[in-house]
Amino acid sequence: MNTVADAGLMAEAACAGEAHLQVAQVCKTYASPRGATHALQDITLDVPAGRFVSVVGPSGCGKSTLLRCIAGLDRPTSGEIRLNGEPIVGPSANTGIVFQRDLLLDWRTILQNVLFTTDCRGQPRAAWAERARDLLDLFGLENFHHRYPWELSGGMRQRVAICRALLDEPKLLLMDEPFAALDAFTRDDLNLELQKISLQTACTTIFITHNIGEAIFLADQVVVMDRRPGRIALVLDIDLPRPRRLAVRESAAFAQYTRTVRQAFEELGILRSSA
Ligand SMILES: Nc1ncnc2c1ncn2[C@@H]1O[C@H](COP(=O)(O)OP(=O)(O)OP(=O)(O)O)[C@@H](O)[C@H]1O
Numbered sequence: 001m002n003t004v005a006d007a008g009l010m011a012e013a014a015c016a017g018e019a020h021l022q023v024a025q026v027c028k029t030y031a032s033p034r035g036a037t038h039a040l041q042d043i044t045l046d047v048p049a050g051r052f053v054s055v056v057g058p059s060g061c062g063k064s065t066l067l068r069c070i071a072g073l074d075r076p077t078s079g080e081i082r083l084n085g086e087p088i089v090g091p092s093a094n095t096g097i098v099f100q101r102d103l104l105l106d107w108r109t110i111l112q113n114v115l116f117t118t119d120c121r122g123q124p125r126a127a128w129a130e131r132a133r134d135l136l137d138l139f140g141l142e143n144f145h146h147r148y149p150w151e152l153s154g155g156m157r158q159r160v161a162i163c164r165a166l167l168d169e170p171k172l173l174l175m176d177e178p179f180a181a182l183d184a185f186t187r188d189d190l191n192l193e194l195q196k197i198s199l200q201t202a203c204t205t206i207f208i209t210h211n212i213g214e215a216i217f218l219a220d221q222v223v224v225m226d227r228r229p230g231r232i233a234l235v236l237d238i239d240l241p242r243p244r245r246l247a248v249r250e251s252a253a254f255a256q257y258t259r260t261v262r263q264a265f266e267e268l269g270i271l272r273s274s275a
Contacts (some may be wrong), residue, residue: 018049018050018084018171018202018204019049019083019084019094019171019172019202019203019204020047020048020049020083020084020085020204021045021046021047021070021081021082021083021172021204021206022045022046022047022080022081022082022083022085023043023044023045023046023047023066023070023079023081024044024079024080024081024082025042025043025044025078025079025080026040026042026043026044026066026069026076026078026079026080026081027040027041027042027043027076027077027078027079027229028040028062028065028066028069028074028076028077029077037228038228038229039062039065039228039229039230040062040065040066040069040076040229040230040231041229041230041231042079042231043062043066043079043230043231043232044232045223045232045235047204047206047221048204049202049204050202050203050204051204051205051220051221052198052204052205052207052218052219052220052221053205053206053207053219053220053221053222053223054207054208054209054214054215054216054218054219054221054222054223055067055206055207055208055209055215055222055223055225056208056209056210056211056212056215056222056223056224056225056261057224057225057226057227057230058210058225058227058265058270059210060227060228061225061226061227061228061230062225062228062229062230063176063208063225063230064176064208065230066230067097067174067176067206067208069081069088070088070095070172070174070206071088071091071095071097071174072088072089072090072091072092072095073091075089083095083171083172084171093168093170094170094171094172095170095171095172095173095174096165096166096167096168096170096172096173096174096203097165097173097174097175097176098158098161098162098165098173098174098175098176098178099161099176099177099178100176100177100178100180100181101181102149102154102157102158102160102161103161104149104157104160104161105149106148106149106150107148108148108149109145109146109147109148110136110141110144110145110146110147110148110149110152110160111129111132111133111136111145111146113149113160113164114132114135114136114160114163114164114167115128115129115132115167116164117164117167117168118167118168128167131167132163132167133145135163135166135167136160136163139159139160139162139163139193140159141156141159141160141163144156153186154181154182154183154186155182155183155186155189155190158178158179158182158190159190159193161178162178162194162197166197170203171202171203171204172203172204172205172206173203173204173205173206174205174206175194175205175206175207175208176208177208177209177210178190178207179191179209179214180209180210180211187214188246191214191217191218191246192246194207194218195217195218195242195243195244196243198218199242199243207219212258212261212262213249213258215261216238216240216254216257216258216261217244217246217248217249217254219238220237220238221235221236221237221238222234222235222236222238222257222261223235223236224236224261224264224265226268226270227268227270233264233268234260234261234264236257236260236261238257239253240253240254240257
């Protein structure tokens with residue numbers, strides 16, 4: 001499998017422009033006949049353009065809710081989210097999203113799947129097809145443009161989903177546990193490829209994961225969330241040189257970051273003490 005290779009092309013093909021994300025005192029309550037669910041409480045985050053932020057927290061702490069609000073797919077109950085100073089009030093072409101399930105359409109070829117969003121907008125295919133092909137090639141899928149999703153492995157499908165999210169030159173890339181369903185080897189591969197994209201583009205990225213190691217490996221900053229109602233318990237800057245190799249996970253500095261995050265979860269009663 002090829003890896004992402006052409007830095008110049010990738011910078012041109014993937015993200016465009018800068019995205020400064022500001023999340024200010026965001027609360028989210030879901031109302032239902034069975035009562036209210038307080039999913040998020042007072043979330044404040046300032047993410048400068050180009051930063052990669054990993055969000056890690058226990059199941060149900062509101063990570064996906066936060067991502068959906070940032071994506072404009074849901075509205076906070078209170079508080080505000082701004083992209084480059086503009087309030088986010090709905091979905092935007094500035095934002096690319098990758099979910100845990102790749103959501104590829106089985107009746108469309110790989111190329112047609114990557115072109116899905118622009119097709120939906122009625123934009124001429126010819127204008128986007130070259131970019132779509134370039135992205136697929138960069139992700140090592142040059143021989144799969146005309147195959148169907150069911151002919152691909154889970155890792156290849158998730159690469160396609162990432163290409164689809166990047167097609168529209170988003171400024172902001174939102175990823176909701178994109179690699180959770182993959183085996184450890186494929187996950188390592190995709191972590192490296194994602195790092196290359198981040199280094200070579202101006203994409204601001206919010207990456208949700210349950211995996212502490214993955215969170216630290218990828219991020220400039222790790223946000224640790226407490227259980228519901230989701231609150232930020234810790235913001236940890238990750239000062240490891242880039243590009244990072246997988247072997248960095250064996251370094252003393254990485255072990256210290258892991259200890260700090262684990263300790264935060266232990267103090268919150270989410271992880272049992274390892275001492
Ligand atoms: N549309 C909805 N209506 C009502 N409650 C919801 C809705 N979406 C999420 N919730 C509730 O809000 C809380 C946070 O859910 P969310 O999916 O954001 O958590 P999460 O941290 O992403 O969980 P996981 O890691 O398991 O994916 C949960 O208690 C969930 O049941």
